Amino acid sequence: EAAVTQSPRNKVTVTGGNVTLSCRQTNSHNYMYWYRQDTGHGLRLIHYSYGAGNLQIGDVPDGYKATRTTQEDFFLLLELASPSQTSLYFCASSPGTGGREQYFGPGTRLTVL
């Protein structure tokens, strides 16, 4: 079973705050993804990457930056957090090209006051 961990598991910040969400996978997967999940919208892809130093834009990228520093680590950055970014964030990894099975982390719940 693929192992994907996320930190922190819960985060509260204020509007305009700076937040970094971390994701690590230990299975040498090439692809990593950041999603957000909101009631009524399902999971929506924010950014993804197919290797260290690579970044691809997802479906809802506005207000988010991401960086893949190593094959294992993928970070999501909110530089000026807004209440609309209050959500449950999931990281995932995949061993192959974009359509193959993805393995998800436990999620980070972010609240922006």
Next chain:
Amino acid sequence: LAKTTQPPSMEAYEGQEVNVSCSHTNIATSEYIYWYRQVPHQGPQFIIQGYKDYVVNEVASLFISADRKLSTLSLPWVSLRDAAVYYCIVTDRGNAGAKLTFGGGTRLTVRP
């Protein structure tokens, strides 16, 4: 247009077999069918994937119609732990830019 259509909810009793249907009338020849499930407070979990005919693993089985426009996920002997939202996803397996697009899914309620 949504790529897949599923019933929004289903109910079953423990021990029953559950069949969750998914319509994908515009599926392309390059696309595969994936099923995930998500229990509360956890990320989605991959269940099974298929292209045509019948696929089975230790968790579930997947039947795909001959024209590939309909698939059915079958869960034998459901327990309370199978209560989750089940997502059917159609995507191009080989396309590096392909994404998983999660729709509303089917919420399965399991009663004791």
